[in-house]
Amino acid sequence: MNILLLGAGGREHALAWKMSQSHHCDALFIAPGNAGTSQFGTNLPIGVTDFEAIKQACIEYKIDMLVVGPEEPLVRGVYDFFEKDTALQQIIVVGPSAKAAQLEGSKAFSKKFMQRHHIPTAAYAEFTADNFEEGKAYIAKHSLPVVLKADGLAAGKGVVIATTHTEALQTFEEMILHKQFGDASSKVVIEEFLKGIEVSVFVLTNGSDYQIIGHAKDYKRIGEGDTGLNTGGMGCVSPVPFMDDAFMRKVEERIIAPTVRGLEQEELIYHGFIFFGLMNVNEEPFVIEYNCRMGDPETEVVMPRLQTDLVALFAAMDNGTLADANIAYDERYCATVMAVSGGYPGDYQKNKIIQGLEHAGASKDVIVFHAGTQQNENNVLTNGGRVLAVTAYGNNIADAVDKSKNKLKEISFEGMYFRRDIGFEFGDSE
Template sequence: MNILLLGSGGREHALAWKMVKSHHCDDLFIAPGNAGTSQFGTNLPIEVTDFEAIKKACIEYKIQMLVVGPEEPLVKGIYDFIRQDAQLRHITVVGPSAEAAQLEGSKAYSKKFMQRHGIPTAAYAEFTSDNLEEGKAYIRHHPLPVVLKADGLAAGKGVVIAATHEEALQVFEEMIVHRQFGEASSKVVIEAFLQGIEVSVFVLTDGQDYQIIGHAKDYKRIGEGDTGLNTGGMGCVSPVPFMDAFFMQKVEERIIRPTVQGLSKEQLDYHGFIFFGLMNVNGEPFVIEYNCRMGDPETEVVMPRLQTDIVSLFAAMDNGTLVDTNIVFDERSCAAVMAVSGGYPGSYLKNFLISGLETLETDGSAMVFHAGTREEDNEVLTNGGRVLAVTAYGNTIAEAVAKSKAVLENIRFEGIYYRKDIGYEFN
């Protein structure tokens, strides 16, 4: 079948790499893609939220499956757009409806969903400009630290953990009064801080059944030792040593199963990935957030470890046989180390030449997934804050990380920076 993949990051490069391995994939198109995705299919100069241009491409290239990488087109209703169009409704869409995507699109929506279905999460309250003073009073009496979240999509930047009441009040006002994140922060969710280790679990679901396709731990801080500003992710490891069968049984029984049952009970149209952002609090899992798509850079370690044909899984999701599929994992560890532009996550420059990509070994033990890159005159240039991830296999996490770093030593662009301590606690 012909498949259209929406997105342009490392997640999409990893999905493209995985999908073209399937005998079900005839031609792959990526919109808009990056310099890496062009190795596996045809990049189309289409923005992920330009639904009319997506429709035109679906008709022109006889698309039979649409895989949605980022969250924005899902929250804006790409699933519903395809389903409601007579020329497109035959297309299998990997992604939830706009209503179901509110699990990611609105922190308040997801918190209420978790409350209704008894899913463990931090205590919270929500506020808008209508009850601003009430919110300030709530903050003044809240135990520290306190977590403030912009309700809507804020490109991964709408969460602040405030160490003092003064800082929390300032952030609260910035978000609501000064609209720091635009409409996304017109409502703010304030919640209790959970002390623990953050991990992620990924499932594919048809809204009735599900399959767990992997788990991972990512490293969000820019600095080594988990210091400095938050980023979109500086690296990732999988499998996570402490996420053993006992812990995963708790995750499945208390979180995954009630979530999917909740989707079914509330008749939410959900055919796609659920990314469970969890906190391991002394061995007990709590939900920090839902995402309605795969993570980045988590996809760059989950897809290499997943040995099951991903397009077959998408087809099973579509035809109601997902429950019967067999999920097989590579037993090796996998690590991804992200190389970023100088200055990231603050301001940074683009369009620097990337060299050394051609030196990558071809034995399959390591691969480069492009994130913020573009092609010009047969050269690869930087085109974002997070530029590329090197993913490698190893018998241990330490071995996989060492392999990734060895490859990165041969890759150069002006201002290149990467953390050398990814997976440090598992060495």
């Protein structure tokens, strides 16, 4: 079949790499893609929310399946756009409806959904400009630290963990009164802080059946030792040592199964990935957030470990046989280390020439996924804050991370930075 993949990051390069291995994939197109995705298909200069241009590409290239990488087109209703258009209705769309995508698109929606279906999560309250003073009083009495979340999409930057009441009140004011994130922070969710270790679990579902396709732990802080500003993710490891059978059983019974049942009961159309952002609190799982797509850089370790044909899983999702699919994993550990532009996550420059990529595919144990790159004649240039995700297989986490770092020593661009301590708390876990 002919497949169109939406997106331009490391997640999309990893999905393109994985889907291109399927014998079900006849032709792959990526919109807009990056310098790395062009190795596996044809990049199309189309924005991910330009639905009319996406429609024309689907007709021109006889697309059979649309795979949606980022969240914005899902929240804006790309599934619904295809479902309502007679020229597009026969195309399989991997992604939820706009209403179901509110699990990510609105923190308040997702918290209420979890309450209705008795899914463990942090206690919370929500506020707008209309009850701003009540919000201030709520914060003043709240235990510390306290978590403030912009309700809508804020490009991964709408969450603040405040350690003082002054910081919390200033953040609250910035979000609501000064519209720090525009409409996304017109409503703010205030949550209790859960102390534990974060982990993400990834599921493919048709809204009634599901398959777990992997899990991972990412590292969001810019600085080593998990210090400094939050980023989109500086690295990732999988499998996570504490994700044993007993903990995974709790996750499935208390969180995954009730979530999918809830989607079905509420008649929310969901044909795609669910990203469960979890916190392990003394061996008990709690949901921090849902995302309606795969994570980045989690995809860069989940896809290399997944041995099942991804396109076949998408087809099974569509034709009702997902429950019968067999999920197989590579038993090795996987780690990815993200090389970022100087100044990220603040201001940074683009269009820096990347050196050393000519040997990037030379090792069977290391894969270089492009996150923010573009091709310019004979050079690959930086085109984002997060530039490259270097993924490696290893016998343990430390081994995989070392292989990633060794590959990064062969690559350079002006201002390049990466964390050298990804997976630090796990040592050489077997």
